Amino acid sequence: MAGARVLVIDDDRAVADLLFTVLGEAGFEVELAPDGYSGVAAATRSLPDVILLDMQMPAGGGETVLARLQNNERTKAVPVFLCTSLTEAEVRARVPKDMPFAGLFFKPLDLKAVVAKVSETAAKK
Template identity: 45%
Template sequence: MKTVLVIDDEWAIAEVLEALLGDEGYRVIVAHDGRHGIERAAEWPPDVIMLDFMMPIMDGPATLIALKANPATASIPVILMSSLPEDTVAERSNGYTAFLRKPFRIMTVLDAVDAALNSHS
């Protein structure tokens, strides 16, 4: 069973992703800020990470830098999510595998997770 770590401070989005991915057979771990997400990734190494761009405590770009700096998490594909356009997000972030614009469609989420997992295998 593949594990997806969802790091998003918006509870409703995290719950929807948890339900959607859980229904598709993924084990889903949820964290509500970047610092907590890094801790969760160390506890249960995920196969893919879905990371929100704008969060309190530790935002997406800072979380991505920390994940890529750690050899244990550096190679895990990261799907960056934001309501902002990707051009804006890309100015502050690099090293992510895919980008999802919020609000997203169910099939877009599933396709992005599938593609990220396939890019890593």
């Protein structure tokens, strides 16, 4: 869905810049946040259509950020995709079952799959 807003929360600048470029070229409005704290603030302020959240960041990983987003009335309905180099089993062990997320993208990222899934998810909003 062209024009949909995507928030990328990732401390790896190279990954964030790559997603910014690829998603921007696909027609999305992309905002970057380099850590969980600024990511939650950005999500609360701008209410994106989709969030791409890195699982492994300093000062609280993705599961901490996911919990904050889901406990926030303004952001709890925003679909969040977790981006990770962890295995699916490791992610499931770290993220409680009562904290659902929209899906997983494994690093290195399949950019075509990211664009397709973000497009599909944003179109449902």
